[in-house]
Amino acid sequence: MRRRTAAGVPLVLLALSFAGGGCVTREAERIAERRVNALLPHYLGPADRYETRVRDTASGLLRGRMRHVHVEGRRVRVSDDLTLDNLTLDLANVSVDTKAKRLKSIEAIAFTATLGEAGANRYLRARRADLPELSVRFRPGEATVRARPEFAGVALPIPLVVRGTLTPRPGGAQLDFTPSGAQVSVVPIPGGVVRFAAERLNPLVDLGVLKLPVRVEAVEVREGTLFLRGTVDPADLLRAANASAVPP
Numbered sequence: 339m340r341r342r343t344a345a346g347v348p349l350v351l352l353a354l355s356f357a358g359g360g361c362v363t364r365e366a367e368r369i370a371e372r373r374v375n376a377l378l379p380h381y382l383g384p385a386d387r388y389e390t391r392v393r394d395t396a397s398g399l400l401r402g403r404m405r406h407v408h409v410e411g412r413r414v415r416v417s418d419d420l421t422l423d424n425l426t427l428d429l430a431n432v433s434v435d436t437k438a439k440r441l442k443s444i445e446a447i448a449f450t451a452t453l454g455e456a457g458a459n460r461y462l463r464a465r466r467a468d469l470p471e472l473s474v475r476f477r478p479g480e481a482t483v484r485a486r487p488e489f490a491g492v493a494l495p496i497p498l499v500v501r502g503t504l505t506p507r508p509g510g511a512q513l514d515f516t517p518s519g520a521q522v523s524v525v526p527i528p529g530g531v532v533r534f535a536a537e538r539l540n541p542l543v544d545l546g547v548l549k550l551p552v553r554v555e556a557v558e559v560r561e562g563t564l565f566l567r568g569t570v571d572p573a574d575l576l577r578a579a580n581a582s583a584v585p586p
Contacts, residue, residue: 367391367392367393370390370392370404371390371391371392374390374392374407374409375388375389375390378390378409378411381549381550382411382414382416382425382548382549382550383414383415383416383417383549384414384415385411385412385413385414385415385425386412386413387411387412387413388409388410388411388412389409389410390407390408390409390410391406391407391408392404392406392407392408393405393406393407393408401436402433402434402435402436402442403431403432403433403434404429404431404432404433404434405430405431406428406429406430407427407428407429407432408426408427408428408429409425409426409427409428409429410424410425410426411424411425411426412424416545416547416548416549417547418464419460419461419464419465420453420457420461420547421457421460421461422451422452422453422457423452423453423454423457423563424450424451424452425449425450425451426449426450426451427447427448427449427550427570428447428448428449429444429446429447430444430445430446430447431443431444431445431446432444432445441575441576443572443576444572444575444576445572446569446572447569447570447571447572447575448567448568448569448570449550449552449566449567449568449569449570450565450566450567451545451552451565451566452563452564452565452566453543453563453564453566454562454563454564455474455475455476455562455563458474458476458543458564459472459473459474461543462474462542465544466539469485469486469538469539470485470486471484471485471486471497472484472485473485474542476559476560476561476562476563476564477559477561478559478560478561479503479559480501480502480503480518480559481501481502481503481504481515481542481559481564482499482500482501482502483499483500483502483515483539483542484497484498484499484500485497485498485500485539486498500515500517501517501518502515502516502517502518503515503516503518503557503559504516504542504543504557504559504564505557506553506554506555506557506568507541509553510552510553510554510555510568511544511545511546511548511551511552511553511554512540512541512543512544512545512546513541513542513543513544513545513554513557514540514541514542515539515540515542543564545566550570550575551570551571551574551575552568552569552570553568553569553570553571554566554567554568555567555568555569556568
């Protein structure tokens, strides 16, 4: 069965979009956008909706060059357990070999993502079924984790509530929960117990399931939402893209 070389994620797909040399610039951009949207689920995961914006001149598009590509995904299901409320990608100065249908180069890639409380709790409960009553709440500047873990083989009779922050590990694909304090009911918990609980939890969020090799550089906890910002190394994407194949 014939297979097409892919540009992994939406990129080399753009090489397929440069048909119709007589198109005006906007029509050429629309063609590229439709082709990208059609194949995004293969690379980012299914979503409720994808929208793509491509910007360049018609002559640039025909030569396989895009000055700016912006992708927005709504409720992107990156794994069975993890659904991002929103995922955006911004690619600068993309170049495609239109004959070979291969991605040649990208100058820079930035991404943002949001994960709401409801999605975070579904993810945590699916991933950590061994921690009874596990949940997280997002409040400005702080995350609060609630669980009833076992200590010395005995489960706590009431939940442990731990406040803290989220920080990316080196490499940027995993987020660790760093506790700032904890209590059971209104009774403070010793620091050693808090650290043990954090070790059981971490990484709290693992974005290594994304097909894009993302590097989270900034984490902001907002009311009810976790907001992430970072980059994708173009070299990593080029390797992944040109080694993959799009299903026929």
